[in-house]
Amino acid sequence: RIVYLNGAFLPFEEARLPIMERGFLFADGIYEVSAVLDGRLVDNAAHLARLDRSLAEIGIANPYDAGEWERLETELVARNALSEGLVYMQVTRGVHERDFAFPPADTAPTVVMFTQAKNVSRNPLAEKGAAVVTVEDLRWKRRDIKSVALLAQVLAKQAAAEAGVAEAWMHEDGFVTEGSSSTAFIITGDGEIVTRPLSTALLPGITRAAVLRLAEEAGLRLSERPFSVEEAKGAQEAFYTSASSFVMPVVSIDGRTLGDGRPGPLTRRLRDLYLEMAR
Numbered sequence: 001r002i003v004y005l006n007g008a009f010l011p012f013e014e015a016r017l018p019i020m021e022r023g024f025l026f027a028d029g030i031y032e033v034s035a036v037l038d039g040r041l042v043d044n045a046a047h048l049a050r051l052d053r054s055l056a057e058i059g060i061a062n063p064y065d066a067g068e069w070e071r072l073e074t075e076l077v078a079r080n081a082l083s084e085g086l087v088y089m090q091v092t093r094g095v096h097e098r099d100f101a102f103p104p105a106d107t108a109p110t111v112v113m114f115t116q117a118k119n120v121s122r123n124p125l126a127e128k129g130a131a132v133v134t135v136e137d138l139r140w141k142r143r144d145i146k147s148v149a150l151l152a153q154v155l156a157k158q159a160a161a162e163a164g165v166a167e168a169w170m171h172e173d174g175f176v177t178e179g180s181s182s183t184a185f186i187i188t189g190d191g192e193i194v195t196r197p198l199s200t201a202l203l204p205g206i207t208r209a210a211v212l213r214l215a216e217e218a219g220l221r222l223s224e225r226p227f228s229v230e231e232a233k234g235a236q237e238a239f240y241t242s243a244s245s246f247v248m249p250v251v252s253i254d255g256r257t258l259g260d261g262r263p264g265p266l267t268r269r270l271r272d273l274y275l276e277m278a279r
């Protein structure tokens, strides 16, 4: 397994970081995850644009332009002979003696990249549909930044794991914000596809944007509006989206079965449209 660290491609075992690394001490950094399908990056330009924005929002200079990022990702995918899975990219504020405020301006950021093999397109869970549980959203107020500070999401996903389900949907003031690592969608009884509008309360999902585009092109009805946990539990269909799951059908929420308990027809159509686009 080959990983990327600060300009070098290295065997996994040789990639080491000092304990004064600010990602480790303060979660002072951001990350991105792009899918790989048939050895090619999916919707990668949009992921790199969000990476650039996340860095700008926390005042870290982007070490590479989009072309260089893509070249490095492509080389990493090739070196690992990855045909399907994920590329993980992380940039932190670098290594310096522990102090909360930013280190000197000439401190080099830490750049890490690795790949993970994963069956994203033929995931058996997508055939069966996922169950989700709901948990309170415990996160900070800038969820639009893809920060590596993920403790609330770790706790949410663990709650899902302990409930024996794949994902947790987080809620605030009775409304679903998003999944612990995905964007939440519901489909109402009259066929309206609903997802929360973008704001600082959630991550602007790249898969979300693609699905909205595909749904619009297919002439499906869309509504970007907040929806409550109660509304979700009474929805006809539901699904969540992410680079690591594409379009994942949801068949129950907190033990309440949606529709007939199988992936719904509109959800399956959106998953197929997404897979077609991704290839």
Ligand code: PDD
Pocket: 033, 178, 179, 180, 181, 182, 183, 203, 204, 205, 206, 207, 208, 241, 242, 243, 244
């Ligand atoms: N997570 N919301 C949150 C909180 C996320 O962490 C993610 C992605 C998404 C979906 O975004 P996108 O469609 O751009 O992947 C929404 C990645 C996959 C992760 O943390 O592994």
